[in-house]
Amino acid sequence: MAEVVLNEVVKTYGDIYAVNHVSLTVADGEFVALVGPSGCGKTTTLSLIAGLNEISGGEIHIGGRLVNDLDPKDRDIAMVFQNYALYPNKTVFKNLAFPLQMRKLAKAEIERKVLSAAKVLDITHLLERKPRELSGGQQQRVALGRALVRDPRVFLMDEPLSNLDAKLRVQMRTELKRFHQDLEATVVYVTHDQLEAVTMADKMAVMHGGFLQQYDSPKNVFDNPVNMFVASFVGSPAMSLVPLEAVSHGSDVALRSPEGWELPLSPQNARKALGATSNQVVLGARHSTVKLHSAQTPGAVPGVVYTVEPTGDITFVQVFLGTSVVIVSLDPSVTVHPDQKVWIEFDQDKIHLFDGATELALAAV
Amino acid sequence: MTIDVAHQGGAVPAPSLRRRPNLLRRIVRHWNDYAYIAPAIVVMLLVIGYPIYYTVELSFFKTPPNLAMSQKVFVGFDNYRAILTSQSFRDVTYNTLIWTVVSTFFAYVLGLGAALALNREFLGRGVLRAVLLVPYVISAVAASYVWKWLYHSDFGVIGALSVQFGFTDEPINFLDNIYTALPSLIVVNIWKEFSFAMIMLLAGLQTVPDQLLRAAQVDGANTWQRFWHVTMPHLKGVSMVTILLLVVTNLNSFIIPWIMTGGGPAGATDIWITQIYQMAFGRIRFGMASAYSVILFIVMMALGYFYVKALTRGDEAKSE
Amino acid sequence: MSTPIRNTAAMTATTTSPAPTRRRSKKPIGGWRWAGRGILAFLLLFTALPMVWMVITSLKTQLAALQYPPQWWPNEVTFENYVQLLSPNNAVGHEFLQYFWNSFYVSILSTILGVVIAVPAAYAFSRFRFPGRQALFFSVLLRNMFPAVVFLMPLFLMMKWLGLVNTHGSLILTYLTFGLPLSIWLLKGFYDNIPIQLEQAARIDGATRFQAFFHIVMPLSSPGIIATAIYAFIMAWNEYVYALTFLNSKDKLTLPVGLQRFFSEYATNWPGLMAASFIMSVPVVVLFLVLQKYFVRALTEGAVKS
Numbered sequence: 007m008a009e010v011v012l013n014e015v016v017k018t019y020g021d022i023y024a025v026n027h028v029s030l031t032v033a034d035g036e037f038v039a040l041v042g043p044s045g046c047g048k049t050t051t052l053s054l055i056a057g058l059n060e061i062s063g064g065e066i067h068i069g070g071r072l073v074n075d076l077d078p079k080d081r082d083i084a085m086v087f088q089n090y091a092l093y094p095n096k097t098v099f100k101n102l103a104f105p106l107q108m109r110k111l112a113k114a115e116i117e118r119k120v121l122s123a124a125k126v127l128d129i130t131h132l133l134e135r136k137p138r139e140l141s142g143g144q145q146q147r148v149a150l151g152r153a154l155v156r157d158p159r160v161f162l163m164d165e166p167l168s169n170l171d172a173k174l175r176v177q178m179r180t181e182l183k184r185f186h187q188d189l190e191a192t193v194v195y196v197t198h199d200q201l202e203a204v205t206m207a208d209k210m211a212v213m214h215g216g217f218l219q220q221y222d223s224p225k226n227v228f229d230n231p232v233n234m235f236v237a238s239f240v241g242s243p244a245m246s247l248v249p250l251e252a253v254s255h256g257s258d259v260a261l262r263s264p265e266g267w268e269l270p271l272s273p274q275n276a277r278k279a280l281g282a283t284s285n286q287v288v289l290g291a292r293h294s295t296v297k298l299h300s301a302q303t304p305g306a307v308p309g310v311v312y313t314v315e316p317t318g319d320i321t322f323v324q325v326f327l328g329t330s331v332v333i334v335s336l337d338p339s340v341t342v343h344p345d346q347k348v349w350i351e352f353d354q355d356k357i358h359l360f361d362g363a364t365e366l367a368l369a370a371v
Numbered sequence: 372m373t374i375d376v377a378h379q380g381g382a383v384p385a386p387s388l389r390r391r392p393n394l395l396r397r398i399v400r401h402w403n404d405y406a407y408i409a410p411a412i413v414v415m416l417l418v419i420g421y422p423i424y425y426t427v428e429l430s431f432f433k434t435p436p437n438l439a440m441s442q443k444v445f446v447g448f449d450n451y452r453a454i455l456t457s458q459s460f461r462d463v464t465y466n467t468l469i470w471t472v473v474s475t476f477f478a479y480v481l482g483l484g485a486a487l488a489l490n491r492e493f494l495g496r497g498v499l500r501a502v503l504l505v506p507y508v509i510s511a512v513a514a515s516y517v518w519k520w521l522y523h524s525d526f527g528v529i530g531a532l533s534v535q536f537g538f539t540d541e542p543i544n545f546l547d548n549i550y551t552a553l554p555s556l557i558v559v560n561i562w563k564e565f566s567f568a569m570i571m572l573l574a575g576l577q578t579v580p581d582q583l584l585r586a587a588q589v590d591g592a593n594t595w596q597r598f599w600h601v602t603m604p605h606l607k608g609v610s611m612v613t614i615l616l617l618v619v620t621n622l623n624s625f626i627i628p629w630i631m632t633g634g635g636p637a638g639a640t641d642i643w644i645t646q647i648y649q650m651a652f653g654r655i656r657f658g659m660a661s662a663y664s665v666i667l668f669i670v671m672m673a674l675g676y677f678y679v680k681a682l683t684r685g686d687e688a689k690s691e
Numbered sequence: 692m693s694t695p696i697r698n699t700a701a702m703t704a705t706t707t708s709p710a711p712t713r714r715r716s717k718k719p720i721g722g723w724r725w726a727g728r729g730i731l732a733f734l735l736l737f738t739a740l741p742m743v744w745m746v747i748t749s750l751k752t753q754l755a756a757l758q759y760p761p762q763w764w765p766n767e768v769t770f771e772n773y774v775q776l777l778s779p780n781n782a783v784g785h786e787f788l789q790y791f792w793n794s795f796y797v798s799i800l801s802t803i804l805g806v807v808i809a810v811p812a813a814y815a816f817s818r819f820r821f822p823g824r825q826a827l828f829f830s831v832l833l834r835n836m837f838p839a840v841v842f843l844m845p846l847f848l849m850m851k852w853l854g855l856v857n858t859h860g861s862l863i864l865t866y867l868t869f870g871l872p873l874s875i876w877l878l879k880g881f882y883d884n885i886p887i888q889l890e891q892a893a894r895i896d897g898a899t900r901f902q903a904f905f906h907i908v909m910p911l912s913s914p915g916i917i918a919t920a921i922y923a924f925i926m927a928w929n930e931y932v933y934a935l936t937f938l939n940s941k942d943k944l945t946l947p948v949g950l951q952r953f954f955s956e957y958a959t960n961w962p963g964l965m966a967a968s969f970i971m972s973v974p975v976v977v978l979f980l981v982l983q984k985y986f987v988r989a990l991t992e993g994a995v996k997s
């Protein structure tokens with residue numbers, strides 16, 4: 007197993023920066039999830055680590071060795087592709103055997119390893135089949151098996167579960183997690199399903215437009231998003247963001263809406279708001295930290311219910327605060343109805359404040 | 372473990388790390404890729420590029436009959452002038468046009484008929500298709516001798532049959548008569564190539580969506596209307612390519628007239644290619660023949676333009 | 692046999708193959724269907740009768756062939772003509788077998804070389820983006836357009852200069868370019884349909900670029916390779932003009948030129964000529980019948996897009 011270090015990595019396609027000065031370190035045995043919206047450069051980053059694409063700038067180290075100019079075959083990595091990329095003209099057995107054959111292992115050795123990998127993955131009965139005779143879940147296992155057979159130093163996985171149905175995906179998620187724990191493998195796992203990332207990963211790397219936005223434990227990313235993009239991308243439903251204007255009344259600071267209401271800030275938050283580059287401040291709040299009142303309450307601001315979405319154990323309510331939407335979660339026993347006038351109370355300890363101009367999180371000075 | 376945080380928002384402009392590499396740099400960077408096509412390019416240059424260049428060059432020279440090219444004499448456009456003003460050029464061009472247009476027309480029409488008739492499941496369909504394709508596959512030399520024998524003035528089976536059925540009183544001398552020679556050769560040509568049109572159009576018919584035909588049927592279109600308004604539009608592209616290829620093949624035909632009549636009688640079956648060959652290797656006038664080739668070549672280039680266009684329609688959208 | 696025009700690349704599972712057969716209109720529409728049958732019957736006779744007559748003639752003695760009215764069926768069936776052509780002991784047979792072998796040798800070699808050159812080129816055209824790629828590709832395709840005779844004189848002079856006149860090398864070099872444009876075009880279509888991830892997976896699995904190509908991509912494109920090979924072989928086997936011009940010594944001739952020679956030497960031996968034509972057609976027809984779907988694919992690929 008090995009550590010993977012990316013240092014100022016750049017990949018350009020013509021004028022497009024697919025990966026833009028990305029630096030991150032994946033510690034030995036760590037499971038890192040690479041998340042971000044479609045086209046943000048996740049697959050490209052993975053291909054650069056794998057050596058499938060020529061790097062345009064920066065350095066990649068695997069296990070302490072600079073691998074920039076190394077062929078994929080010499081990097082000792084395994085990769086699971088989004089569409090599995092099983093060799094269609096080879097049986098499952100031969101698919102699994104191929105990486106070993108390429109490494110010139112003895113025939114008996116190959117057979118032993120393939121059989122043991124097949125046993126672990128519970129695909130022994132499929133060994134003589136061709137990939138097209140397998141279900142999606144089975145193909146996924148074979149693809150995983152092909153990565154497993156040769157104990158690589160690093161596993162790269164590109165959305166390996168995205169082709170599976172919801173139920174199978176949850177099941178495979180658990181299995182993948184267990185594999186990681188058993189093998190203590192270094193894994194870089196691409197997904198645009200952040201639930202996958204949160205449940206499986208030790209660390210999360212959030213990408214957007216080729217840039218690495220934040221790299222931290224899922225909990226920290228969730229609790230302390232560094233900018234508005236991360237705040238709105240991580241968490242489901244997304245964090246509500248309300249653009250407001252900071253105004254000071256003597257030593258007190260409040261956030262004023264275009265509609266005229268004002269939200270007084272706690273001293274801690276006031277200091278943050280004053281650190282903004284302008285008076286444009288964006289208030290962020292997760293649904294669970296917001297309270298809903300049906301009557302005017304001190305410190306609460308007025309809004310109108312837009313939709314009510316019961317999901318079973320929680321009901322999500324979208325409330326219009328002026329032109330911004332705030333999502334609130336309620337116990338299903340509470341009844342609200344659309345167009346109802348409500349008051350929203352933010353938890354001063356749990357709100358996030360962002361600089362409206364730079365979109366960065368405002369930190370206490 | 373340190374936490375690397377990049378504080379770039381989406382709005383930060385991309386720092387310009389490197390300029391767009393210029394053409395030379397790109398070529399150098401891709402030299403490895405060129406290695407894959409190098410053998411093909413070398414062979415094509417040798418066997419196509421160089422000959423084209425050399426033909427054009429020779430067309431401006433008078434070449435000696437012993438082919439010692441060091442003794443060739445520059446004559447400017449004389450060769451072209453001589454060819455274009457000669458009576459024989461007009462006759463040969465006329466023959467070439469008849470040959471090409473009539474052959475292409477019938478090959479296409481028969482091919483289309485066969486394709487439509489074969490585009491339905493029935494017993495023996497595969498066998499029939501294979502049999503119809505055999506003339507296309509066999510050697511044109513063998514085919515020419517077979518037909519030469521069929522047309523034989525004394526013992527030919529066609530002449531004998533025509534007498535047998537009372538069409539004529541005595542066997543027709545197909546290949547020695549200036550009126551029947553060219554049509555007789557055209558029949559052979561059609562025999563040889565109609566199944567090419569058939570196979571192309573049959574493949575084209577597979578692309579006609581069944582749903583559309585059924586929809587048209589529901590809308591009350593009869594067989595002819597369905598053919599004309601649904602099937603034919605779908606065959607347009609294939610037909611273009613097929614007809615172009617037929618035209619090119621026919622303009623280039625050599626074997627059938629050469630073996631069967633050698634251009635005779637009295638030049639009745641002489642077409643461009645036989646004329647060029649005769650000029651080059653019969654009379655050893657390479658310069659003149661080269662000029663002739665260049666004329667043919669220009670016609671081909673024009674057709675080639677349409678060929679590539681027909682072949683790549685819709686391809687631009689797909690690539691990059 | 693019944694559904695021959697199929698997408699032979701179906702095994703890559705990425706190509707869309709149209710429904711191979713269709714059964715239209717349940718109720719008989721008399722007129723059109725009869726017209727179709729009429730056309731087919733006519734074309735079958737038109738196609739087959741000349742070949743039938745070739746075979747019948749080849750079974751006659753010379754004397755029987757030169758009769759008027761012709762013997763519709765030989766009074767006395769003889770295989771004498773075939774025996775003569777195929778027995779190495781007599782002069783005619785010896786010569787004929789030599790032509791046959793020459794044709795075979797030239798066709799096989801040019802086919803193999805053509806494939807060896809076309810495969811990497813097609814692969815490059817499909818996979819790489821390099822400056823001039825499009826232009827190169829079309830120049831390769833344009834080869835289809837030019838008449839053999841246009842190239843004949845310069846090539847003849849070039850072969851003379853290279854000392855290749857009257858060698859099989861000159862023919863092999865020329866023939867391998869016949870199939871090349873089509874092969875490249877056809878194979879490019881195959882490679883376009885093979886997902887690049889397969890190669891990437893192979894390279895991560897420890898294969899070099901070449902091994903990935905050899906072990907993974909090439910087997911998937913074998914239908915295309917077969918198709919182009921048959922096409923190239925048939926083209927080479929039947930080629931006449933270059934053989935006529937480049938070769939002059941008797942022991943070097945290929946079949947088409949040999950046949951012509953045979954005709955001028957034994958001008959009235961029509962049965963012998965028919966038998967020779969028949970024998971000459973056997974290899975290509977057998978090849979065509981056995982590998983029909985590949986050949987059809989070679990012809991129609993590119994022109995037909997769904």
Ligand SMILES: Nc1ncnc2c1ncn2[C@@H]1O[C@H](COP(=O)(O)OP(=O)(O)OP(=O)(O)O)[C@@H](O)[C@H]1O
Nearest residue numbers: 019022023024043044045046047048049050051198
């Ligand atoms: N071969 C290429 N040529 C040009 N641009 C490319 C190429 N490959 C990727 N890109 C561009 O690079 C950017 C990043 O692509 P990438 O495939 O890494 O995205 P991704 O994050 O994996 O997206 P997805 O979630 O959709 O898979 C995209 O804007 C894409 O258009």
Ligand SMILES: [Mg+2]
Nearest residue numbers: 048049050164
């Ligand atoms: Mg991707």
